[in-house]
Amino acid sequence: MKVYHVEHALLPEGVRSSVRIAIDGGAIGSVAAGTAVAGDEKITGLMLPGMANVHSHAFQRAMAGLAEWDAGGRDNFWTWREAMYRFAERLDPESQEAIARFLYIEMLKAGYTAVGEFHYLHNQPGGAPYMRPAAMAEAVAAAAATSGIAMTLLPTLYVSAAADGRALTARQKRFGKTVDELLRLRESMRGKAGVTELGLALHSLRAVPTALMSEAIGAVEASSPIHIHAAEQTDEVEECVRFLGTRPVEFLLSHFAVDRRWCLVHSTHLTAEETRGLAQSGAIAGLCPTTEGNLGDGIFPLPDYLAAGGQLAIGGDSHIAVDPAEELKMLEYSQRLLHRRRNVGASAAVPHTAARLWADAARSGAQALGLNAGAIEAGRRADLVVVDTDHVSLAGRDGAQALDTYGFVAGKSAVRDVMVAGTWIVKEQRHGGEDRAIEAYRESVQRLLSG
Secondary structure, three states: OEEEEEEEEEEOOEEEEEEEEEEEOOEEEEEEEOOOOOOOEEEEEEEEEOEEEEEEOHHHHHHOOOOOOOOOOOOOHHHHHHHHHHHHOOOOHHHHHHHHHHHHHHHHHHOEEEEEEEEOOOOOOOOOOOOOOOHHHHHHHHHHHHHOOEEEEEEEEOOOOOOOOOOOOOHHHHOOOOHHHHHHHHHHOOOOOOOOEEOEEEOOOOOOOHHHHHHHHHHOOOOOOEEEEEOOOHHHHHHHHHHHOOOHHHHHHHHOOOOOOEEEEEOOOOOHHHHHHHHHHOOEEEEOHHHHHHHOOOOOOHHHHHHOOOEEEEOOEOOOOOOHHHHHHHHHHHHHHHHOOOOOOOOOOOOOHHHHHHHHHHHHHHHHOOOOOOOOOOOOEOOEEEEOOOOHHHOOOOHHHHHHHHHHHHHHHHEEEEEEOOEEEEEOOEEOOHHHHHHHHHHHHHHHHHO
């Protein structure tokens, strides 16, 4: 057992100073306030529970910045999607692994300790399976294993091109699997190095008919995390109303036993009834603020959702940014712009906005990934992040003020050390594998873009 004496730590009850934390194997053995004793290892700075990135399409990291030009005044999510489809056609298992490994190291250095990989890039271009059908999933698992991040793999069912059940387009055939094929792929990944937990993703109500959703859900473990894109775009909402007779989140809540193992990704466009229903279900709203801002998706109804007791987590999605502090800042700033007031994410119980949003997103993010993590308390996984309070932007701040300044000013530049399951993966802002990962990433991207 290793005991650390931490200068400041974000505990479930708030930021506290002079905290002794015992790590037993990969878990937190005990947490107690008190002065250091002989044998304790002193940690200066501010310790936070590690953050979960609940929604990742790893391959999209390599196309970040390539769609920032206007398509004749008509650019929107759907034109971006076509650019993404074209880019996805170039990928193979080798480039998938190189991109994911670089990304996962970026995540770790930024303060993410876990990732939910929403994996739908299954097949070769044109739709034929690889000789090893799970080759692309194996690539992201290998990337997780070598980076040290905890990964919940979410093999994704993708069957149709629209809510009316029409066939996949030529570019979408890379994503297509029948329920049986997907379940076989999923089972083949069980126990693989790099796969910490195994869940199930249903791409969306546009891409998976209701009967097949029920079949897939019924075939996995009752504890398995279930993730789905929902209500990201107004066109998607209108399509569901046209073909399914109701809005996407309303449909899910009325047709499925949505509960705490579900994560509804985006959930941007909700009615008041859907907002309350989602909050009361115990499911997690998986928000991706920088991607949603980049794509022009819209703004999540945060105050009403929090007032109803809703739980939220954050995801990097297209990885236009790789920084949990930036995701939470974008979430808060979008609310300030919409409601024209400050500190929308704070509460009477937790008046420091960064403290509330980080604690809520870390705890709920771990739940969404099926991990016993997300809080600094006994029995949880020892997934921890240390913010450097000697960072110039944090000068003169106490614990709570340091967290605010980290969240709204310094961001990932102030992340110093990162622990996953009791092992230090990042020390003094360095990851042991980052140089090799950068080289492989650069070579892969240059090859992909030169074709």
